[in-house]
Amino acid sequence: MxxxxxxxxxxxxxxxxxxxxxxxxxxxxxxxxxxxxxxxxxxxxxxxxxxxxxxxxxxxxxxxxxxxxxxxxxxxxxxxxxxxxxxxxxxxxxxxxxxxxxxxxxxxxxxxxxxxxxxxxxxxxxxxxxxxxxxxxxxxxxxxxxxxxxxxxxxxxxxxxxxxxxxxxxxxxRHGDPLEDQPGQSAQWNRGRYLVEGPGHCSSCHTPLNFIGAEKGGSDHFAGSIIDGWTAPPLAGLSTAINPWTQGELVAYLRGEVAPNHGAAAGPMLPVTHGMATMPLADVEAMATYLLSFAEAQPVAGACKNPSFGALQPASQLSQIEQQGAALFAGSCSGCHGDAATMRRLDDRPDLGHSSALLAGTPRNLVKAVLEGIPMSVGAPSHYMPPFADNLSDQQIAAIAQYLRGQYCPSQPWGNLSQTVTQIRQEEK
Missing domain, CATH: 1.10.760 (Cytochrome Bc1 Complex; Chain D, domain 2)
Structure with a gap:
């Protein structure tokens, strides 16, 4: 019973x-x-x-x-x-x-x-x-x-x-209601908050996900993630970083242009900036105002803490791999990225020491840019870059990356570069 x-x-x-x-x-x-x-x-x-x-x-x-x-x-x-x-x-x-x-x-x-x-x-x-x-x-x-x-x-x-x-x-x-303005904040900040958190859904790419695919909260909000093999960088602490962003630079970046001290969009962010270039300038400025208000929640692992923006290491101090990378850079990259390159003067490209990809905690975005290149942009000036996946081997790309990181962040070299390049290339197969 x-x-x-x-x-x-x-x-x-x-x-x-x-x-x-x-x-x-x-x-x-x-x-x-x-x-x-x-x-x-x-x-x-x-x-x-x-x-x-x-x-x-x-x-x-x-x-x-x-x-x-x-x-x-x-x-x-x-x-x-x-x-x-x-x-x-x-x-x-x-x-x-x-x-x-x-x-x-x-x-x-x-x-x-x-x-x-x-x-x-x-x-x-x-x-x-x-x-x-x-x-x-x-x-x-x-x-x-x-x-x-x-x-x-x-x-x-x-x-x-x-x-x-x-x-x-x-x-x-699935919860939440339409956003209401925050008292005590400017109209521009509130407009930026609405665009970033609402229709722009920026945290969908720039926040890591939990094991069932929902965005993490707390200190992980806007802490960065991986999208289509590219690193979507953290958006917290942009104004207080080692290489800080200004309002004008962030607006230029978001509108598909070259940010003078940072670089320009690539990978999955590039088409997003193409769309934002058609938005009212005031809206993009509002988004930049909101994003620049975030304090850094947690340090980014491996990010360069002491970049070398000026003096570079002499050739006599380079390792054998770095010497190989220097020679490859001179032959394949310096025409656009070298200090005397005409392209630098024509389209206002920053020196690579200010590149966010070179100062990041991981070489992923640098490697992806070399492998895939950057399509012609609708922004002005253009920051087109041809792909080198068929021209450079994994070992050669690793040598270039090691040389550049050693020049601009010698105190924090990237490890296992050859293995990393091979892994990133295989992700696309």
């Missing part, structure tokens, strides 16, 4: 658990609507600025693909996701989505038909956006050319390929 009672109790608990899961995961579909062109041209124009602030085209336009038609692969620790088509196509895009359906997707991560979106779509940040901005963004998206294109199927690992599990993720991390 006792065993039967226990079995019934466990069975009842199991049934309640299943019902709770069904309740947690179920989201109703929202009725489709007929696509229509928005009538408010001012809303469309404002919506385009919201789209640029949110980097929407960066993720929803594949290289060489149609604008906002999706299919860009996003590599995550749990597998590869393909971005969705957000053009107003009726069958493969969001043409049948009402504004209410669009707003629910932006804030709750739920598609029109009720299925849960993966949180690689940063709806936890878009929850902080105003109703007005979401409405304007919807108006803009409904105004672009529809494209018929279905993204490839996602390739997620078990158990993350079981989409209803996202409901439990939402239970833990």
């Amino acid at each position: 006792k065993a039967r009672t226990v079995a019934k109790t466990l069975g009842g608990v199991a049934v309640l658990g299943v019902l709770f899961c069904i309740w947690l995961m179920w989201e109703p579909a929202i009725a489709p609507v007929k696509p229509s062109m928005p009538a408010d041209k001012a809303a469309v124009a404002r919506g385009r600025m919201v789209l640029e602030a949110g980097d929407c085209a960066v993720c929803h336009t594949a290289p060489g693909g149609k604008y906002l038609a999706g299919s860009l692969p996003l590599k995550t620790p749990f597998g590869t996701l393909y971005t969705t088509n957000i053009t107003p196509d009726s069958e493969t895009g969001i043409g049948q989505w009402s504004e209410a359906a669009f707003s629910r997707a932006m804030r709750d991560g739920v598609a029109r038909d009720g299925h849960l979106l993966y949180p690689a779509f940063p709806y936890v940040h878009y929850r902080k956006m105003s109703d007005h901005d979401i409405s304007d963004l919807y108006a803009y998206l409904m105004s672009v050319d529809p494209v018929s294109q279905t993204p490839p199927p996602n390739r997620m690992m078990f158990p993350m390929n079981f989409r209803p599990l996202v409901a439990f993720w939402n239970l833990l991390f």
